[in-house]
Amino acid sequence: MNENFSRISRLIKSKIDDTIDKISIMSAPYSYSYIFKYIIIGDMGVGKSCLLHQFTEKKFMASCPHTIGVEFGTRIIEVDKQKIKLQIWDTAGQERFRAVTRSYYRGAAGCLMVYDITRRSTYNHLSSWLTDTKNLTNPSTVIFLIGNKSDLESTREVTYEEAKKFADENGLMFAETSAMTGQNVEEAFLETARKIYQSVQDGRLDLNSAESGVQQKQPQRQGRTSLTDDTQTNKDNCSC
Amino acid sequence: MSDNIKHATFLTVEKKFRQGEVVVAILEAYQIVGAEHQNRILAVVKSGSSSALFSFDCYNYPPINLSDLHITSVLPINETFLIDNSTAGYGVSSHQFQIMSGNENLTYYYYPDEETLRSKEVFEKILKRLIQEYTEENGDFSWLQAYKSSDFTEIDYNIASNKFPPKNRESKFREELERRKPEYTMYEPYKVYCATWNVNLNQPVEDLSLRELLFTTNDAPDIYCIGLQEIDMSAETIIKSETRPDYNWIAKILEGAHPSDIYEELVTVRLVGMMLTILVKKSIRSSISKICTSMVGTGTLKFGNKGGVGASFQLNETCLCFVNSHLAAHVQEFERRNEDHDEILRRMQFNDGFKSRNILEHDQIFWIGDLNYRITIADDDQIKMFCSYDKWFYFDQLHIEKQKKRVFRDFQEGKITFKATYKYDPGTDEWDSSEKSRAPAWCDRIFWKGSRIEQLAYNSIMQLRMSDHKPVYGVFISYILTRDEQKFKKIHEEVLKTVDKFENDNQPQLVVAETDLDFGIIQYHEHYSRELLVANNCHLPAHFKFLPKSSDNQRNEREKVCEDWIKISHPKGELLTGNSLSIRIDIFIDEIAAPEIMKKLCDAKTGVKGPLDILVLHIENGRDIFITIFGEYQPSVFGLRLDTLMKLNKPVLEYSLKELNEIECDVNNLIPFYNSAKGPREIYLMIDYLYRNGLNIPHLFHVLRKHRLSPRICAIRDWLDTWSVEPFPGTPQTAAEVLLKIFESSPEPLVTITERELSIYLPNFERCRELVQNKIPLLNRKIFLYLIMFLKEIQRNYMTNGMDDRSIAKIFAPALCRHKQDQLSQRFLLLFLSNDIKEFAKIEFDKN
Incomplete structure (x- = not known):
């Protein structure tokens, strides 16, 4: 009786061990658990591409051509010991592309809205950028307001306090950064991710919805095929 | 490889190297990558006193240019370098060999033609000589630094030419982690204890203790590998091919293990009489993974009374394999034993x-068992006298067969210092005294293969007497190989960063010559085209396509890539590295597009010079490029509302877009008609011209619209748009076509009656x-009746122009009514063509 029992338990144990081995092969610890989609928006020349470059390469691009389209960068970060892949879409700021870039907002979990502290006009346009963001993203999208070029203090046209007030009034996170020195750049991207991750933890973000901009580990699905890709998935998810 | 080609190849390979680096030998080979075979050129290169083996991917064969050769591996010929032929025949091909150096282990295949076989022999000889020549003092490999490639952006022709997909992030990650393995791993010593015993059908009786066999060392072993043979050979177990472990024996083994540590049974595998049990220290259990077993029955019936059982597992980063076998018996059967050995090697698979x-695909292999090889010497009594193996060494079949490389090729065995282990009278240390009086033999043996193994002891246990074999x-x-977790964590982070960079650097990129395409002035009915030059200057193949833009108002019909009047010659495509493509963008404003573009321009309010459209050129897994189409559309009478035409008091070209827009939007007719005629000037001019010149022209209007694209239409357009006083530049046929086009291009149909x-x-x-x-x-009514009266006139000349009311209705119905189906509108027109409308028209014409 006793012997039988130990034999069986031994058998079960070896089976379980085997299974654990197999599982550990399948879900190798290398990868990441989530993908967050970010977009960077704001007027032309405020330094959106430089911010992205600084974040992904830790370098300042001194002569950065205007983005004519949408560029694409990724980086894996860690939040709460979770590996998260940020998939960042850097959009063209020129006014004439406004209509086209609007189609990239959908499904963004984080939105970095950038203005140039040395050009008041870029700050004045924020409300229009904010309207677009509110209209085209979902309510849980984290919006981070960035006043870039903080290294150019001498030609500043927008004070920190003024922008801070605007951010507070509109419920935005806010920081002044410098894509040149790298000051606060890392923090802005990471703070946004932390806030998104918090929403995921609190259940405020629906992981099943493509609109949330958060995917739970699907490493195979890189890139995209169509701008309307997200709607497609959404349709598929729809149970009606 | 013929001598000529070989010589040419040699010269090309030589060019890859710097001065002072001498190519000693080359060999044509191939590797199997995925499901493909890839050409390789192996080259042995000497620099100073050190040498290395280079493996080239051969993009074009035979290689002519330097760029045809791409280094895949650089292997320094040092103490770790090994060329191994032993896998030949057990893997994919019998023409293969393995090269090991450092942490690399590569399998190469070669072609079995005579030339290659000969060069392979020479090649191997040179390699072996260089291995022997290597000493630590002359091992300066710094010259190899120049050939180390970890640069991700280097062109891999297999990927660039789309033969292989670029690596995805995950596999790149694994590859990088593997490449840097030496940095976070180190070798740690483990004690492995192997024991083999043919128990001759004895049961593990109560007073039996295996302590004497398993507890011979001071330190507790980390791994026990115990192989038993003949635990049960009853007919029943043989027929059933019994595979259930015998727990009585396992219990004995666990009892017998070193007392100063706690062991657990990792795995047991049994086939009839053979059983292999692996015990491990409890403390190392968590470092073990991928445990699998396998068994092979040999002999004629493959029942498993002879054969082998094996266990495989991974301890930290090293793959270990243990095999317990019982090979064919009887003195003269050594060849069958060789065959059994080969069969086990061939058939034993761990999955x-x-x-x-x-x-053989393990880092370390331990092969134990009753291998049954005997001593071939005529006089049995003579053997019984002996004590030392040294003396009988040359008569041991296993030694002889191994020397001839027929068995246990590349395996090692320790020096035998113990008495033959077979055959004793059970219960004694006396040689077999039975009638058969079998000659003694070293049947029970322990072999190993793999680097970094040292044998500490190899002995038999005389005191265990219950069997006719001694264990x-x-x-x-x-x-x-063990992972240093702390270092691993650090390198893991670094690799993550490299892979991030890899991913960002490895987006396919396309360069476009210009993102703004200016078409200049665009006129109705003219063809315009511009070339968009797209080039792939990156090291990856790029797939592109023009994406549809989802518009602001989301539930928009179908999403369009661009306006209907823009045509893209390559809506999608693929560009390999170094290639470029000229994508042609065509614009043609026809009667459908004319009102659309007018409306778009009026809506945009950005002035005439604004972008006409923006195309989104998407590169798969990469960025999107916006291509802006600029152009200045010159409004024409085509595309305007009919009442607008009535209101124009000067040529359309003299109006600004803004003015035209105001007139177009004047739905309540606040602006007076400039012209008090029955219809717009343009319609009047056409009909008037046709009255005088066209009534007798055969098929003036034709269903096929043969003059639809006639260049004269442009001339007529200019003539109409400028109110020219020159003679009419067209022909009756083109005038007829223009008449139809005026109706077709107006934003709304002339006949506003639904189906x-x-x-x-x-x-x-x-x-x-x-x-x-x-x-x-009213205006449309007047134009309609005016037109019908004209068409009746045409119909009246049926005898000369061949046009009856049916064909006229067929041509005009779609242009005037624009219904989905034309049957009803045709009948409607026929009705008016065949009835008298004079009175009706007269009343209507008089209205204001």
């Missing part, structure tokens, strides 16, 4: 559910006349 590996044990120190309404009132002429009165605005 962990993801990967299957054979015995044999071997103790080893085995160096196991449904027609279906109710047809075929009653009176009711249809009322319909015309009530549903068609």
Whole structure:
């Protein structure tokens, strides 16, 4: 009786061990658990591409051509010991592309809205950028307001306090950064991710919805095929 | 490889190297990558006193240019360098060999033609000589630094030419982690204890203790590998091919293990009489993974009374394999034993559910068992006298067969210092005294293969007397590759960063010559085209396509890539590295596009010079490029509302877009008609011209619209748009075409009656006349009646122009009514063509 029992338990144990081995092969610890989609928006020349470059390469691009389209960068970060892949879409700021870039907002979990502290006009346009963001993203999208070029203090046209007030009034996170020195750049991207991750933890973000901009580990699905890709998935998810 | 080609190849390979680096030998080979075979050129290169083996991917064969050769591996010929032929025949091909150096282990295949076989022999000889020549003092490999490539952006032709997909992030990650393995791993010693015993059908009786066999060392071993043979050979177990482990024996083994540590049974595998049990220290259990077992029955019936059982597992980063075998018996059967050995090697596969590996695909292999090889010497009594193996060494079949490389090729065995282990009278240390009086032999043996294994002991145990065999044990120190978790964590982070960079650097990129395409002035009915030059200057193949833009108002019909009047010659495509493509963008404003573009321009309010459209050129897995189409559309009478035409008091070209827009939007007719005629000037001019010149022209209007694209239409357009006083530049046929186009290009149809309404009132002429009165605005009504009167005139000349009312209705119905189906509108027109409308028209014409 006793012997039988130990034999069986031994058998079960070896089976379980085997299974654990197999599982550990399948879900190798290398990868990441989530993908967050970010977009960077704001007027032309405020330094959106430089911010992205600084974040992904830790370098300042001194002569950065205007983005004519949408560029694409990724980086894996860690939040709460979770590996998260940020998939960042850097959009063209020129006014004439406004209509086209609007189609990239959908499904963004984080939105970095950038203005140039040395050009008041870029700050004045924020409300229009904010309207677009509110209209085209979902309510849980984290919006981070960035006043870039903080290294150019001498030609500043927008004070920190003024922008801070605007951010507070509109419920935005806010920081002044410098894509040149790298000051606060890392923090802005990471703070946004932390806030998104918090929403995921609190259940405020629906992981099943493509609109949330958060995917739970699907490493195979890189890139995209169509701008309307997200709607497609959404349709598929729809149970009606 | 013929001598000529070989010589040419040699010269090309030589060019890859710097001065002072001498190519000593080359060999044509191939590797199997995925499901493809890839050409390789192996080259042995000497620099100073050190040498290395280079493996080239051969993009074009035979290689002519330097760029045809791409280094895949650089292997320094140092103490770790090994060329191994032993896998030949057990893997994919018998023409293969393995090269090991450092942490690299590569398999190459070669072609079995005579030339290659000969060069392979020379090649191997040179390699072996260089291995021997290597000493630590002359091992300066710094010159190899120049050939180390970890640069991700280097062109890999297999990927660039789209033969292989670029690596995805995950596999790149694994590859990088594997490449840097030496940095976070080190070798740690583990004690491996092997024991083999043919128990001759004895049961593990109560007073039996295996302590004497398993507890011979001071330190507790980390791994026990115990192989038993003949635990049960009853007919029943043989027929059933019994595989259930014998727990009585396992219990004995666990009892017998070193007392100063706690062991657990890792795995047991049994086939009939053979059983292999692996015990491990409890403390190392968590470092073990991928445990699998395998068994092979040999002999004629493959029942498993002879054969082998094996276990495979991974300890930290090292793959270990243990085999317990019982080979064919009887003195003269050594060849069958060789065959059994080969069969086990060939058939034993360990499958962990993801990967299957054979015995030789392990880092360290321990092969134990009753191998049954005897001593071939005529006089049995003479053997019984002996004590030392040294003396009988040359008569040991196993030694002889191994020397001839027929068995246990590349395996090692320790020096035998113990008495033959077979055959004793059970219970004694006396040689077999039975009638058969079998000659003694070293049947029970322990072999190993793999680097970093040291044998500490190899002996038999005389005191265990219950069987006719004495058990044999071997103790080893085995160096196991182990991960330093702290270093691993650090390198893991670094690799993550490199892979991030890899991913960002490895987006396919396309360069476009210009993102703004200016078409200049665009006129109705003219062809325009511009070339968009796209080039792939990156190291990856790029797939591109033009994406549809989802518009602001989301539930928009179908999403378009661009406006209908823009045509893209390559809506999608693929560009390999170094290639470029000229994508042609065509614009043609026809009668459908004319009102659309007018409306777009009026809506945009950005002035004439604004972008006409923006195309999104998407590169798969990469960025999107916006291509802006600029152009200045020059409004024409085509595309304007009919009442707008009535209101124009000067040529259309003299109006600004803004003014035109105001007139177009003047739905309530606040702006007076400039022209008090029955219809717009343009329609009047065409009809007037046709009255005078076209009535007798055969097929003036034709269903096929043969003059649809005639260049004269542009001339007529200019003539109309400028109110020219020159003679009419067209022909009756083109004038007819223009007349149709004016109706077709107006934003709204002339006859504003729906299909449904027609279906109710047809075929009653009176009711249809009322319909015309009530549903068609006065201006359109006048134009309609005017047109019908003209068409009646054409019909009247049927004898000369061949046009009857049916064909006229067929041509004009779609242009005037624009219904989905033309049957009703044709019948409607026929009705008016065949009834008298003079009175009706007269009344209408007089209205204001």
